[in-house]
Amino acid sequence: MTVMGHLAAGALGIETLGMTMRFGGFTALDRVSIRVAPGSFHALLGENGAGKSTLVKCMMGFYHATEGQMLVDGREARVPDPRAAHALGLGMVYQHFTLVPSLTAAENLVISRKDAPRIIDWRSENAALEAFMAQMPFAVPLDQPVRALSAGEKQKLEILKQLYLGRRFLILDEPTSVLTPDEADEVLGHVKALCREGRITVLMITHKFREVTAYADEVTVLRRGRLAGTGRVAELSHADMARMMMGDAELAQPAPRAGEAGPAVLSVEGVRARDRSGLKEIVIDALEVRAGEIVGIAGISGNGQMELMEILTGQRPAEAGTIRVKQTPYHARREEARVKCVRYLPEEPLHNACAAKMSVTENIAFRTFDMNGSGTRFWLSGREMKARAADLVAAFRVKTASLDAPMASLSGGNVQRAVLARELTGDVDLLVISNPCFGLDFTAVAEIRARIMAARNGGAAVLLMSEDLDEIMELSDRVLVMSEGRIAYARAVAEADLAEIGHHMGGHA
Amino acid sequence: MAMTTPPITGARDILSPDGWLAALARRSEAVVIPFCALLAGLAAFSLFLLMQGKSPADFYSIVYMGGFGSSFSWQNTLSRTAPLLLAALCVALPARLGLVVIGGEGAIVLGGVACGAVAGLLIGVPGVLGIPLMAAAGALAGAVWIGAVGALRHYRGVNETIASLLLAYIAIALMNHLVEGPLRDPASLNKPSTAPLAEQLRVGDLPGWNVHWGLIAGIVACIAAWVLIERTTWGFAARIAGGNVRAAQVQGLPVGRLIIGFTALGGAFAGLAGVFEVAAVHGSANASLAGGYGYTGILIAFLARHNPLAIIPVAILLAGFEASSGLIQRRMDLPDATVLVLQGFVFVAILCSETLYGRFRLFAPERWRTA
Numbered sequence: 001m002t003v004m005g006h007l008a009a010g011a012l013g014i015e016t017l018g019m020t021m022r023f024g025g026f027t028a029l030d031r032v033s034i035r036v037a038p039g040s041f042h043a044l045l046g047e048n049g050a051g052k053s054t055l056v057k058c059m060m061g062f063y064h065a066t067e068g069q070m071l072v073d074g075r076e077a078r079v080p081d082p083r084a085a086h087a088l089g090l091g092m093v094y095q096h097f098t099l100v101p102s103l104t105a106a107e108n109l110v111i112s113r114k115d116a117p118r119i120i121d122w123r124s125e126n127a128a129l130e131a132f133m134a135q136m137p138f139a140v141p142l143d144q145p146v147r148a149l150s151a152g153e154k155q156k157l158e159i160l161k162q163l164y165l166g167r168r169f170l171i172l173d174e175p176t177s178v179l180t181p182d183e184a185d186e187v188l189g190h191v192k193a194l195c196r197e198g199r200i201t202v203l204m205i206t207h208k209f210r211e212v213t214a215y216a217d218e219v220t221v222l223r224r225g226r227l228a229g230t231g232r233v234a235e236l237s238h239a240d241m242a243r244m245m246m247g248d249a250e251l252a253q254p255a256p257r258a259g260e261a262g263p264a265v266l267s268v269e270g271v272r273a274r275d276r277s278g279l280k281e282i283v284i285d286a287l288e289v290r291a292g293e294i295v296g297i298a299g300i301s302g303n304g305q306m307e308l309m310e311i312l313t314g315q316r317p318a319e320a321g322t323i324r325v326k327q328t329p330y331h332a333r334r335e336e337a338r339v340k341c342v343r344y345l346p347e348e349p350l351h352n353a354c355a356a357k358m359s360v361t362e363n364i365a366f367r368t369f370d371m372n373g374s375g376t377r378f379w380l381s382g383r384e385m386k387a388r389a390a391d392l393v394a395a396f397r398v399k400t401a402s403l404d405a406p407m408a409s410l411s412g413g414n415v416q417r418a419v420l421a422r423e424l425t426g427d428v429d430l431l432v433i434s435n436p437c438f439g440l441d442f443t444a445v446a447e448i449r450a451r452i453m454a455a456r457n458g459g460a461a462v463l464l465m466s467e468d469l470d471e472i473m474e475l476s477d478r479v480l481v482m483s484e485g486r487i488a489y490a491r492a493v494a495e496a497d498l499a500e501i502g503h504h505m506g507g508h509a
Numbered sequence: 510m511a512m513t514t515p516p517i518t519g520a521r522d523i524l525s526p527d528g529w530l531a532a533l534a535r536r537s538e539a540v541v542i543p544f545c546a547l548l549a550g551l552a553a554f555s556l557f558l559l560m561q562g563k564s565p566a567d568f569y570s571i572v573y574m575g576g577f578g579s580s581f582s583w584q585n586t587l588s589r590t591a592p593l594l595l596a597a598l599c600v601a602l603p604a605r606l607g608l609v610v611i612g613g614e615g616a617i618v619l620g621g622v623a624c625g626a627v628a629g630l631l632i633g634v635p636g637v638l639g640i641p642l643m644a645a646a647g648a649l650a651g652a653v654w655i656g657a658v659g660a661l662r663h664y665r666g667v668n669e670t671i672a673s674l675l676l677a678y679i680a681i682a683l684m685n686h687l688v689e690g691p692l693r694d695p696a697s698l699n700k701p702s703t704a705p706l707a708e709q710l711r712v713g714d715l716p717g718w719n720v721h722w723g724l725i726a727g728i729v730a731c732i733a734a735w736v737l738i739e740r741t742t743w744g745f746a747a748r749i750a751g752g753n754v755r756a757a758q759v760q761g762l763p764v765g766r767l768i769i770g771f772t773a774l775g776g777a778f779a780g781l782a783g784v785f786e787v788a789a790v791h792g793s794a795n796a797s798l799a800g801g802y803g804y805t806g807i808l809i810a811f812l813a814r815h816n817p818l819a820i821i822p823v824a825i826l827l828a829g830f831e832a833s834s835g836l837i838q839r840r841m842d843l844p845d846a847t848v849l850v851l852q853g854f855v856f857v858a859i860l861c862s863e864t865l866y867g868r869f870r871l872f873a874p875e876r877w878r879t880a
Contacts, residue, residue: 315758334761344759353759355752366749366760370742380740401875402526404535409875 011201012073012089012169013038014059019068021054028054030225031068036169036218038073039198041191043216043233044205045245047441051225052205056171060092061085072169086114091167093158095174101147105140105157109164132164137197138190152183159191163200172204174439176211181469188215207441209238221245258457261477262291264327265430265461268312271321275307275485282307282485284321287463291429294452294462296476296493298469300505304485305465306347309434312463313344325430338371340430343423347435350415356408360400361389363407364422396421413444420451428460435466449475469501481505524877531874538872539814546862547812550855557850563841575836576829584719588790589828591720592617594727595782596806597824598734599655601815602775603669605738606768607751610658612673613779614803615680616651620780621787622684623650625703625794626692628710628787636709643710644784651780652773654680659772663765669772681799688795702795712789723785727824730778734817747771779803801849805831808856827852 014036021029029051036042046052058065061079070077072088079085099108110116110125126142133139140149140157149157155175162170172191176184192215194200206212212219212233220230221244229244268287275282282304289295299305310316312323314332323330325340336342346352354363365385370376389403398417400410407415416436423431433452437445452475456462465482466472472479479496481489481504489504491497523530555565576586599613627646631639658676661667687703694704712722738744750757750764757764782802787794809827813819834848870876 313759314761315755332761334763337761346755346759352753352755354756355749358748358752362745362748365745366756369745376742378741378743380742380745402531404532405526405875406873409873 010168010198011039011195013201014090014169014203015071015074016055016059017069017071019055019058019070020066021051021058021063022066028225029058029065032222032225032227033068034220034227034230036201036203038201039195040217041195041202041204041215043212043219044203044222045207045209045212045219045241046222046228047245047443050222050245052222053173054225055222056092056173056203056205059085060090060171086165086167089166089168090171091162091165091169092171092173093155093162093175097146097154097158099146099154099157099161102145104143104145105149106142108146108157109142109161112161112165114165129164133160136160136163137193150183152179152187155179155183155187156190159187163194167200169201170203172202174205174207176206176208184211185214191215207439209241212241213238257453257477259292259459261293262459264288264290265325266312266432266463267324267327269322269324271311271318271323273307273311273316273318275304280304280485282311284308284311284487287480287487289430289461289463291461292456292459293477294456294464294475296472296479297463297465297482297487298467298472298479298501298505299465299482300467303482305434305467305482307485308482309344309346309432309465312432313346341427342430342432343367343428345419345423345431345433345436347438349419350407350412353419354407354415357406359404360393360398360407360410360418361386361403364389364392364418367422392421392425393418413440416440416444416448420448424451424455428455428458431455431460431462433462433464433466435468436464437466437468437471469498469505473498524874526874526877528874531877534872534874538866538869539816539819541872542862542865543812543814543859546858547855549862550858551851553858554851554854557854561843563843568837568841571836571840572830572833575833581719582829582832585832586825586829587718587720587724589831590824591723591727591785591789592782592802593805593809593824593828594724594731594820595778595785596802597809597813597820598730598806598817599651599775599779599803600807600810601813601817601820602734602738602771602778603655603659603768604810604815605744605751606747606771607754608659608662608768608772609670610655610673610772610775611670611807612655612658612675612677612680612803613775613806614799614801615673615677616654616776616779617783617786617803618677618680618684618798619650619654620647620783621791621794621798622687622692622703622783623647623780624784624787625706626687628706629692629704631710632707634710636711639707639710640712640788643788644781647780647784647787648777649780651783652777655776655779656769656773658776659769662772663768677803684794684798685796692794694793697793697795700795700797702791702793705793706788710788711792712785721785721789723782723789726781726785728821730781731817731820734774734778738817743767743770779806805852808852808859811856811859 017033018031019029019033020027020031032051032055044052054063057063059070059079061081061084070079077088079088106126106129109129110120129142133142138156140153140160146154146157159170175187179187188211191202195202204216216233218231219233219236219241221228221241223245266289268284271284273282297305307316311318312332325342330336330340350356362385365388368388369380369385386403393400393403396417398421399414410418436448436452440448449471452462452464464472464475473493476493479491479493479501480487481501483504489501522528525531558565558568575582577583596613596617599616600610603610623646624643627643631642654676655673658669658673661672662669689701692703693701714721715725738747746757746762747767749760750762750767754764783798786798791797805827809820809823813823830848830851834845837843837847838845867873
């Protein structure tokens with residue numbers, strides 16, 4: 001069978017020589033030469049817009065490099081399109097899944113094959129799949145529909161699919177961004193083992209230093225389309241890598257904590273609601289956030305954090321219980337949020353807090369367009385909207401080509417900056433945040449965390465839901481863990497124990 | 510990638526994403542793409558004509574003559590424009606909230622019936638009082654009908670496209686029941702109708718024209734709808750909800766009220782179209798109300814990108830096509846449904862063109878320098 005034949009051939013080494021990609025006058029990639037040795041696990045680091053994606057798209061044949069060559073196993077290779085890359089044994093795993101949710105894992109594997117027959121003989125295919133899986137260091141249930149698999153299993157299946165298709169050089173584009181830390185460790189551990197066995201070579205795009213140190217053999221750093229540095233991971237510290245990535249730019253330091261916690265601003269009592277599936281219940285017996293403190297809610301995604309956010313923003317009706325802000329009942333109506341100075345930063349801001357096709361000016365006006373001083377207005381003021389947007393874009397250093405550009409044309413970090421500009425201006429007494437730094441590069445992360453801390457120091461009560469435990473531990477005064485729709489654990493951050501938090505996150509309390 | 514581009518040129522740069530050329534480019538996408546789609550639809554329809562051995566050149570010159578070639582054809586076109594303007598608003602207003610409502614025909618029909626029914630109660634009432642009452646009744650009927658579509662959508666999650674279409678069939682059945690039953694004028698023998706409107710309740714023509722006042726009402730309605738959407742906070746809130754309903758909810762905007770309000774307003778405009786059909790054209794409510802204006806309105810709204818001001822020229826163009834259908838029938842020996850085929854071709858082209866938005870760098874100044 002062809003699949004086995006490819007596997008026997010083992011890991012591929014790839015080299016780029018002076019790879020350059022110009023789009024008109026803009027050079028996205030400037031003479032980048034990297035060498036990925038066969039069987040190695042190579043990390044590709046860089047900020048958003050550093051040229052990582054451009055480089056791998058050139059390698060995969062999505063782009064045609066303006067200049068430069070690629071060597072596959074020491075021989076010059078021409079890759080006019082992704083199909084040619086696949087034929088050479090190159091494959092890519094994307095940040096988001098490319099599986100068909102309603103089909104089983106086995107069906108997904110078989111239909112992904114270029115030579116999948118018109119009429120599939122499942123008996124022989126299943127036998128072949130079993131033989132294939134027996135050679136793999138990890139397995140996923142083949143007979144389940146993909147939608148029933150966890151995120152970690154889906155990502156493992158994506159990697160298995162590449163191996164099944166006979167790929168010997170895998171490009172992983174932020175493969176762990178949708179995984180929990182445990183799932184990420186498991187998936188990357190397996191990938192590392194495959195490299196060590198010499199079956200595949202891996203080039204992984206990532207933002208996470210921890211993953212680089214734990215799994216990669218070598219690292220290449222890009223900055224503004226140029227090669228900023230490369231080396232063996234064992235010989236580099238996080239500080240070295242940060243310096244390569246950032247150049248001389250300074251990272252915003254998280255503001256030091258200041259001030260004591262004041263009276264309770266948000267109190268949630270006995271709230272019950274259905275979860276998204278409608279099958280499970282969200283139960284929040286008591287949750288209190290006081291002025292001048294950050295309460296962090298840790299937990300694996302899908303344990304009710306999203307529903308809690310929806311209850312607090314009024315998107316999901318509570319069947320029982322009360323939510324109070326500053327001692328009076330709160331229903332998340334626009335007037336209430338305005339009077340009580342409640343602000344929200346939902347996760348994935350472009351998806352949940354912006355209208356992608358509306359302009360930056362309009363998006364920045366979402367919270368204030370109907371305010372005229374302290375009253376409300378009927379007629380829109382385009383001039384005031386524009387002036388306000390210009391001020392806020394400057395104050396929060398939002399990089400945009402124009403105030404009239406659609407929100408969707410901004411990078412992820414700048415979308416989040418624009419939303420922060422909108423929500424953190426004026427008096428803030430309660431700030432409810434969900435995964436504020438997801439998918440952002442670390443200049444943006446540092447800046448956004450500093451702004452959250454500044455809001456806390458300014459006396460705001462902050463409720464921070466995050467899947468990033470490091471973020472929770474860095475920012476919170478108190479840490480809670482949410483598991484199966486309930487708050488399973490609560491401690492002041494100084495007394496919190498990571499192992500214990502991990503147990504509660506996993507639901508083994 | 511755009512974000513890392515260093516500023517190459519100075520402030521007075523013609524390609525600046527803040528300049529007048531950029532503003533023009535951003536706006537022109539919504540004009541150029543529908544216009545090209547219209548041309549593509551007309552070109553495809555030409556092939557259809559050629560297959561039947563007819564000359565497209567003859568066809569389009571007859572359309573021009575029949576719709577726009579003389580003052581008589583202009584008056585014919587403009588008379589048909591009035592209901593199309595109002596019917597298109599019934600699609601365009603909900604569309605700004607992201608709803609595809611295609612059942613304006615139902616609101617037109619019920620608006621006409623309500624007008625005919627109220628007119629029966631207004632014996633001896635002067636026109637200054639009677640006509641506004643009839644208009645209010647028709648607008649209310651349309652508002653309730655399409656507002657119900659919005660309410661079903663908001664409270665029960667019923668797909669508004671299907672609901673409005675099916676409700677249009679119910680509305681037509683309801684009209685047939687009423688004009689053949691309780692509201693029938695015994696004197697109407699061949700074509701069951703409500704009693705003819707009293708002379709003082711008829712809406713007359715514009716001075717010196719053979720075009721009724723509905724045209725002015727339709728144009729005023731389009732301008733008012735544009736002002737509502739583009740210049741008021743309600744319209745802005747609706748655009749947020751249409752752009753991303755989750756963002757609108759997080760901002761605490763009353764999404765349900767906006768949905769019901771905008772669908773009801775669209776329905777009111779369509780109901781008004783029915784009122785003018787009865788009070789200015791037919792003189793009584795009957796099956797002629799279901800003349801397909803509601804469906805042509807869908808095409809107009811899509812061609813106009815749901816911009817109420819753009820509806821005005823597009824409605825005139827489509828009214829011209831319809832006005833010429835009689836001439837086409839006589840001169841080219843084609844069935845009068847040919848104009849419907851033409852509309853179908855244009856509509857398919859418009860729907861296909863929806864995938865082209867955001868694809869052209871020409872219309873996105875922030876990408877001018879990057880690629």
